[in-house]
Amino acid sequence: MRNIGNITNTRYxxxxxxxxxxxxxxxxxxxxxxxxDKIACDDIIDKQTFVVEIGGGIGSxxxxxVEKAGFVLTYDIDCDMIKIISDxxxxxxxxxxxxxxxxADVISDIKKYNQNQLTKxxxxxxxxxxITSDIIEQFLSKYSCFSHYIFMMQKEVSLRLLNNTHDKNxxxxxxxxxxVGRSYKLCDVARNLFYPAPNVDSTVIVIEANxxxxxxxxxxxKLVKQAFYQRRKTIYNNFKLIMDVSxxxxxxxALNLDKNLRVEQTDASLYIDMVKxxxxxxxxx
Numbered sequence: 439m440r441n442i443g444n445i446t447n448t449r450y451x452x453x454x455x456x457x458x459x460x461x462x463x464x465x466x467x468x469x470x471x472x473x474x475d476k477i478a479c480d481d482i483i484d485k486q487t488f489v490v491e492i493g494g495g496i497g498s499x500x501x502x503x504v505e506k507a508g509f510v511l512t513y514d515i516d517c518d519m520i521k522i523i524s525d526x527x528x529x530x531x532x533x534x535x536x537x538x539x540x541x542a543d544v545i546s547d548i549k550k551y552n553q554n555q556l557t558k559x560x561x562x563x564x565x566x567x568x569i570t571s572d573i574i575e576q577f578l579s580k581y582s583c584f585s586h587y588i589f590m591m592q593k594e595v596s597l598r599l600l601n602n603t604h605d606k607n608x609x610x611x612x613x614x615x616x617x618v619g620r621s622y623k624l625c626d627v628a629r630n631l632f633y634p635a636p637n638v639d640s641t642v643i644v645i646e647a648n649x650x651x652x653x654x655x656x657x658x659x660k661l662v663k664q665a666f667y668q669r670r671k672t673i674y675n676n677f678k679l680i681m682d683v684s685x686x687x688x689x690x691x692a693l694n695l696d697k698n699l700r701v702e703q704t705d706a707s708l709y710i711d712m713v714k715x716x717x718x719x720x721x722x723x
Contacts, residue, residue, distance in 0.1 A: 441471065443467075443468055443469055443474045443498030444470075444471065445633055448469050448496060449633070451496050451522060451526070452496070455522060457518055460516060463493075463515060463516050464566030464569075465516070465519075466564075466632040466633070466634060466635070467495050467496055467632060468498045468564060468627075468631065468632055469498070469632060469633045470627075473631060473642070474499055474502050476624060476625050477499060477562065477590065477624070478502040478503050478505075478506045478507075478562070479624070482588065482644070483506045483507050483560060483562075484508075484558075485508045487506075487507045487508055487558045487559070488507070488508060488511070488551075488552055488559050489503050489507040489559075489562055490548070490561045490562070491510055491512040491561075491562050491563060492539045492562070492563035492573060493513070493515075493563055493565070494512035494513070494514045494519055494523050494534070495514070495519055496522045497522060497523040497527050499562065500532070501527060503562060504532050508531060508554060508556045509551060509552065509554065509556060511548065511551055512532065513536075514534070514535075516536075517536045520535075533551045535547060540569070540573065558585055559583045559585060560588065561586070561588070561589075562588045563588070563590065564590040565591045567636070570589075570595055571595075571609075571611060574589065574599075574614075575610060575611060575614065578611070578614040578615065578618055578645070579614055579655060579656075580659075582647075582655065584647055586644060586646055586647065587644070587645040588643075589643055589644075590627060590641070590642045591641065592640060593626065593638060593639045593641045594638065596640075596641035596643050598611075599611055599615065599643060600623060604702045605702055606702065608701065608702045609666070613704070613709065614659075614662070616705055616706035617649070617651070617658065617709075617710070618645065619648040620646050621645045622644055623641060623642070623644075624642040624644050625642050626640070626641050627639065627640040627642060653710055654713050654717060657713050657716065658709055658710065661677075664677060665677070665704065666701050672698055672699060672700055673699050673700065674690065674698075685719065688719070689712060689719075692715060693715060
């Protein structure tokens with residue numbers, strides 16, 4: 439089938455398989471070809487690109503991605519969606535994996551399927567609203583191979599991620615985006631461009647991972663998580679819960695940090711300095 443992503447074909451496919459969108463998986467299927475074209479944008483995705491797609495649904499976006507990219511690896515937690523895509527998109531540059539993306543071994547899967555040695559890696563997803571933050575946090579903190587992330591999410595969430603002001607809306611994700619590069623809005627998506635229509639509008643953002651990193655990302659993520667553990671506390675008091683106080687005092691003195699510092703006053707560069715300090719003093723070479 440061609441042009442899966444319209445209302446007629448979406449309804450036809452769901453009727454054919456006797457299925458409805460499953461609320462427990464946050465399923466809302468995109469039915470606008472113009473938005474699909476924008477997400478699979480030529481500026482980012484080409485035949486040298488290996489795309490990891492999170493949540494393929496019935497294949498509306500997958501169909502366009504396999505046309506543009508060198509290879510597409512699509513994950514979906516719903517085995518019914520995997521069957522639909524498998525039945526309707528029989529192409530050599532597509533692999534389907536039925537699993538929870540938060541439990542997937544993405545790097546091993548890429549190595550398995552990247553037979554053509556593609557050199558550019560991009561993540562694309564119409565993120566399920568209920569696990570948007572979890573997915574973004576895991577990918578930004580765990581993986582370093584991706585050059586771009588193209589995410590569709592609730593408009594309200596996107597406004598927080600695109601927010602560069604250090605206020606009460608400043609989150610762990612803002613720090614992680616600051617670590618890897620920058621974020622920008624690609625387009626807004628009205629709720630009526632989905633079937634069934636959700637209760638909110640959406641926005642597509644791009645996270646461009648353009649910074650070369652030489653840092654212990656595992657330690658970086660641990661520090662940032664702990665700093666945000668209780669927002670109303672200072673980061674010093676949050677760090678006391680996991681760190682020897684004498685080492686903590688030495689680090690704050692060495693980095694000339696105020697013990698009243700709070701998370702909204704921090705950025706990625708501060709945590710990078712902390713990681714470097716701790717690596718030198720905990721694991722000296």
